[in-house]
Amino acid sequence: MLQKLRPGFNIMIEARFSAANRLILESGFSRTVDLPCGYTSRGIRFSREDIRYFGMDLPAVIDAVAPAVRELIRGNERISYHAVDATNYTSLVRALTGEKEPGRRGSIDQVNRDPKEGLLITTEGMLMNLTQSELEQVFMHMRRLLLEFGGKWITMDNELVKGQNRILEVLMEGEDEAVRGQIARKTAGLFRVENRFFDENEAEHFVGEMGLRVEKVPLYDYLPEQLHSLEQMSDEKKQAVREVFKKVNLWVMTPGEGQSPNVPVRKRISAHRWHALTGHLKLRFPGVWIH
Numbered sequence: 001m002l003q004k005l006r007p008g009f010n011i012m013i014e015a016r017f018s019a020a021n022r023l024i025l026e027s028g029f030s031r032t033v034d035l036p037c038g039y040t041s042r043g044i045r046f047s048r049e050d051i052r053y054f055g056m057d058l059p060a061v062i063d064a065v066a067p068a069v070r071e072l073i074r075g076n077e078r079i080s081y082h083a084v085d086a087t088n089y090t091s092l093v094r095a096l097t098g099e100k101e102p103g104r105r106g107s108i109d110q111v112n113r114d115p116k117e118g119l120l121i122t123t124e125g126m127l128m129n130l131t132q133s134e135l136e137q138v139f140m141h142m143r144r145l146l147l148e149f150g151g152k153w154i155t156m157d158n159e160l161v162k163g164q165n166r167i168l169e170v171l172m173e174g175e176d177e178a179v180r181g182q183i184a185r186k187t188a189g190l191f192r193v194e195n196r197f198f199d200e201n202e203a204e205h206f207v208g209e210m211g212l213r214v215e216k217v218p219l220y221d222y223l224p225e226q227l228h229s230l231e232q233m234s235d236e237k238k239q240a241v242r243e244v245f246k247k248v249n250l251w252v253m254t255p256g257e258g259q260s261p262n263v264p265v266r267k268r269i270s271a272h273r274w275h276a277l278t279g280h281l282k283l284r285f286p287g288v289w290i291h
């Protein structure tokens, strides 16, 4: 049964990763922030492009990723990695500018604050693990970054499970009811998210309350011609899976006019929790990660 589940996840993760790569490169932004970058190979891929890439993640991840990538792309200063905590605004600004505190200039002036230049920030695989208070902090910081530096924030974290379930439905076609039931029970327990961005009825209100405007773009629009995870499928199944991506959206967010969120400062995320999760995911989706 797990063998049937796994292709569904692999397809979704590969599609998300590849579509975001394409969107970033076609967006016209010269600077992109990958928060969290995890162990993906995006920095290596972008080292062949004319784009400034900031990979950001918790310190333990950066400690592993940064030297591995540096080894491969020696001398490319457009690619850099930074230890941050997404719930801590100062750490994000410091990563972008080299400033020790926002507003105070440090030794490396990495990014100017001209909003015309802008940042394209992508978030893949983090928001589902946040509590409501952590989520609010991250949203508040993203809005503030966009106001200060200009740009857009993109995620599809809140549509990931919907996409996975629809892909599984396609893959399960023709299976008997008992197997389908077993799969449904198995997947229902996999993701239990407790924040408002993951409640389909609440997400848009929540984004608005946080002072952001959202435009939803079908992931299909940025899907590459080829996905490795679809290679073994019949053309008919391949097409059916690709169709799913017309109904799964990237949420493209920009600051809304005249709104300002009112969010209390609350506790941070535990790095340990993340480590358990990323170790597990690296084993499950090896194609996308650096080894």
Ligand SMILES: C[S@@+](CC[C@H](N)C(=O)[O-])C[C@H]1O[C@@H](n2cnc3c(N)ncnc32)[C@H](O)[C@@H]1O
Pocket (backbone or CB within 6 Å): 035, 036, 037, 038, 039, 040, 056, 057, 058, 061, 084, 085, 086, 087, 123, 124, 125, 126, 269, 274, 275, 277, 278, 281, 288
């Ligand atoms: C499931 S991984 C996703 C990584 C990558 N974007 C991908 O698609 O593979 C989640 C990542 O979020 C990072 N993370 C968790 N909490 C964080 C925080 N407060 N600040 C920055 N990164 C965080 C973890 O360290 C981990 O690398």
